[in-house]
Amino acid sequence: MSVRPYRDIYRRKSRQIHVGSVPVGGDAPITVQSMTNTLTTDVEATIAQVRALEVAGADIVRISCPDKESTEALKKIVPEVTVPIVADIHFHYRRGIEAAEAGAACLRINPGNIGSRDRVREVVKAARDNNCSMRIGVNAGSLERELLEKYGEPCPEAMVESALNHARMLEDEDFFEFKISCKASDVFLAVAAYSALAEACDYPLHLGVTEAGGLQSGTIKSSIGIGNLLWAGIGDTIRVSLSADPVEEIKVGFDILKSLGLRHRGVNVISCPSCARQQFEVIKTVEVLEKRLAHITTPLTVSVIGCVVNGPGEALMTDVGFTGGGRGTHQVYINGLPDHRLKDEDIVDHLVEMVERKAAEIEAAEAAEEDAESANENRAAAAAAS
Known part of the structure; x- marks a missing residue:
């Protein structure tokens, strides 16, 4: 069936x-x-x-x-x-x-x-x-x-x-x-x-x-x-x-x-509601982060999770992931993989920088793909004309 x-x-x-x-x-x-x-x-x-x-x-x-x-x-x-x-x-x-x-x-x-x-x-x-x-x-x-x-x-x-x-x-x-x-x-x-x-x-x-x-x-x-x-x-x-x-x-x-996955514009922030396990102030961080990322129109996904219970799993499916860790040191993921650690005081500024960098990479890759397609079309047109 x-x-x-x-x-x-x-x-x-x-x-x-x-x-x-x-x-x-x-x-x-x-x-x-x-x-x-x-x-x-x-x-x-x-x-x-x-x-x-x-x-x-x-x-x-x-x-x-x-x-x-x-x-x-x-x-x-x-x-x-x-x-x-x-x-x-x-x-x-x-x-x-x-x-x-x-x-x-x-x-x-x-x-x-x-x-x-x-x-x-x-x-x-x-x-x-x-x-x-x-x-x-x-x-x-x-x-x-x-x-x-x-x-x-x-x-x-x-x-x-x-x-x-x-x-x-x-x-x-x-x-x-x-x-x-x-x-x-x-x-x-x-x-x-x-x-x-x-x-x-x-x-x-x-x-x-x-x-x-x-x-x-x-x-x-x-x-x-x-x-x-x-x-x-x-x-x-x-x-x-x-x-x-x-x-x-x-x-x-x-x-x-x-x-519903029907259309994507800007940053999709996946975040937890926070609980006693959180290792940083999730709610305040997400509130500020969403405002700071509002200027980005490139579709990408960011996970912000307060602890390691769900954090690594959510990060597997996001472009940029952030999971709270002990002693004020947290894990940053890029493309689902652990990338580097981060201290408490740098969270929002650092994540904004990482997301902007990722958005620029995506835009550059799309532009290169469009240029390649255009070049292929021009070659095909030239070959047909000769």
Whole structure:
């Protein structure tokens, strides 16, 4: 009997669209996004927040465009940032047209909410003319009245029907560059709705547990909901909705992907919770270390373990390992092997130096590999031409 490897996640096959230069769906990496909370008309503040999200690793950033002044501001914002911008359109179809013309890479808009078929056609034309994709955003808290009357309450069936109704309006206009979200603040409802939607269509899916809460509670709810779906192979882009600094949403999003082995960015710190056996202050060391390593984007793993019970075993599977030892002298591992000893007073500074050195080695090796591949391609092209 064949047994499926326990770490394998088989992603649902979806069609691929583009949000600006960023592919979403198909075999593209799962993207991480967030949304600004500044007034869009405050151009400087909005640009600053988008740039902070870019530094954190955001692939896509959404900006609210509730009025004409906001879509006018997009004209100034878009040229000043590198990440593709999604314009969040509420109900007015003109805002969708204006945002597409102002440089938005995607419109978050529900066709059924903006009026007549002619208005939908106008928005689709603006999107098509400006290489702009769309996101249909279904939310359990704002379902259409007729669906609530039909089903009695927000439920997976009502949410999926709403999504497919909106999708059909775009399909009727021969427009297929869109993704769909089906969010709810209830984890069970969100997971059930996305699971049913994944069965019903092949469009890329934008995952999220909406209005999840504060930094801690929202992280937990989002990790359970988004994590369950990703583990099942469902999802092409994610947004963690937190009542916190939007940069935290990006960090949590990448941590969710990192935990499932779906995407790696930066340092993955494996650390123990500490106990009476610890030979150094584990909690304080890890707290400072994570802040000091936040600038590193190269994927690598560091283990920080307080004693020799689990330390050597964890170090076997990490790029840089650190295990507490007796008499204030600890063991440092490189690539799983014991490398040298270290005294108490040098822990954080020394580990930062070791991780930075390891990251530089990895980057240099990747660059050399890319150069070799490029050279091979050039030789092959020259040989074919001769």
